[in-house]
Amino acid sequence: MQAVIALWVFALGACIGSFLNVVIYRLPAQMSLSKPRSRCPRCETELAMRDNIPILGWILLRGRCRYCELPIAPRYPIIEATTGLIFLGLMFGELLRRGANMPHWEYDGREGRFWLDALLSWKITSLYVSHCTLLVVVLSVAMISWDRHQPVMRLAVFGAAAALVLGIAFPHIRSVHFVTASVLQQFADVLHLDSGTQIAIRLTGAADWIAGIAAGFIAGQLVLVQLVSDEQRRVSGLGVAEILLLIGAFLGWQAILLFLALLLPLLLVLNIVSRVTGQEGHRLAGPGTFFLLVGFLLAWKQFDSLAAQYCGELFPGYRSLGWLAVFTSFTLVARFLTRQPDTFQAATSESPVEQELHGQSSDSWTQKR
Numbered sequence: 001m002q003a004v005i006a007l008w009v010f011a012l013g014a015c016i017g018s019f020l021n022v023v024i025y026r027l028p029a030q031m032s033l034s035k036p037r038s039r040c041p042r043c044e045t046e047l048a049m050r051d052n053i054p055i056l057g058w059i060l061l062r063g064r065c066r067y068c069e070l071p072i073a074p075r076y077p078i079i080e081a082t083t084g085l086i087f088l089g090l091m092f093g094e095l096l097r098r099g100a101n102m103p104h105w106e107y108d109g110r111e112g113r114f115w116l117d118a119l120l121s122w123k124i125t126s127l128y129v130s131h132c133t134l135l136v137v138v139l140s141v142a143m144i145s146w147d148r149h150q151p152v153m154r155l156a157v158f159g160a161a162a163a164l165v166l167g168i169a170f171p172h173i174r175s176v177h178f179v180t181a182s183v184l185q186q187f188a189d190v191l192h193l194d195s196g197t198q199i200a201i202r203l204t205g206a207a208d209w210i211a212g213i214a215a216g217f218i219a220g221q222l223v224l225v226q227l228v229s230d231e232q233r234r235v236s237g238l239g240v241a242e243i244l245l246l247i248g249a250f251l252g253w254q255a256i257l258l259f260l261a262l263l264l265p266l267l268l269v270l271n272i273v274s275r276v277t278g279q280e281g282h283r284l285a286g287p288g289t290f291f292l293l294v295g296f297l298l299a300w301k302q303f304d305s306l307a308a309q310y311c312g313e314l315f316p317g318y319r320s321l322g323w324l325a326v327f328t329s330f331t332l333v334a335r336f337l338t339r340q341p342d343t344f345q346a347a348t349s350e351s352p353v354e355q356e357l358h359g360q361s362s363d364s365w366t367q368k369r
Contacts, residue, residue, distance in 0.1 A: 013085070017081070017082065023140050101298055102175050141246070217241075224241055270284055
């Protein structure tokens with residue numbers, strides 16, 4: 001029974017990943033997500049239903065179109081498998097552990113060894129759904145950034161709206177609130193609102209969302225300082241900034257501070273690699289941020305414990321200066337680096353698909369549907 005559940009969860013994630021392939025290609029091109037149906041990127045023949053089976057369809061076709069026999073990019077099954085592993089990894093690392101990866105999390109639901117005990121608990125399941133939604137949207141943003149496209153506002157709006165709805169419906173998905181329910185209840189009582197307690201509880205989710213959005217926006221500006229030296233790097237920076245906005249919306253402002261302390265060193269390394277090697281290391285900023293977020297979610301409690309041990313509580317307190325020193329140091333160093341002249345060749349303005357069709361790119365990863 002447990003193996004069947006695990007296989008079903010992976011298959012569900014892979015199906016969503018198949019839809020993400022469409023989103024990643026069509027949204028930047030301002031195409032409809034529903035029409036036309038999926039087709040070969042070379043001969044533009046509409047794919048049969050059996051060829052659209054996530055992962056298996058590509059394997060059975062041996063990576064080639066059934067009609068023109070030209071190669072189909074491996075990115076499709078890779079993204080489908082990645083999304084399936086996201087759902088499966090969070091199931092094992094969060095859902096079945098009853099939120100043990102979350103800092104300051106208290107699970108008061110039914111305990112049991114059988115998986116359905118966790119699946120049927122609305123408290124832990126809502127947390128799982130929220131984090132799966134975050135990672136799915138972030139993966140889309142990261143891959144659009146990898147393809148050298150500007151961030152798509154519709155994705156950010158969808159993600160932020162989903163975070164707001166989930167936060168209001170299930171305020172417990174953020175273990176530390178920006179404003180406590182008791183403070184909001186006093187506000188509701190002043191206005192003589194009926195069911196003031198329930199309103200206050202729901203408003204905590206909205207307050208967390210507002211604070212998280214603000215923190216994510218500020219964090220995004222720090223990222224743009226590191227990746228602002230030319231247009232292509234700015235595209236990568238805008239993608240990461242959009243991801244930080246989504247992280248703040250889903251996880252809250254406290255998570256932004258901790259995640260940024262992990263992200264800034266990564267971006268600094270990518271910036272240095274780009275300048276030393278002349279390669280487009282900045283393109284890895286989006287995918288790198290995504291994988292860092294996956295690890296962060298699975299080990300959030302451990303990261304929070306280390307931060308509390310070496311830097312103390314985030315706010316308030318004099319040890320918070322340690323956090324500010326870290327952010328300031330990386331920002332100043334990155335700003336100095338971005339003042340240096342570029343040493344790599346600027347990317348062409350053509351899309352990856354156009355490059356491949358014109359014979360300018362041999363990277364099969366960039367083929368589109």
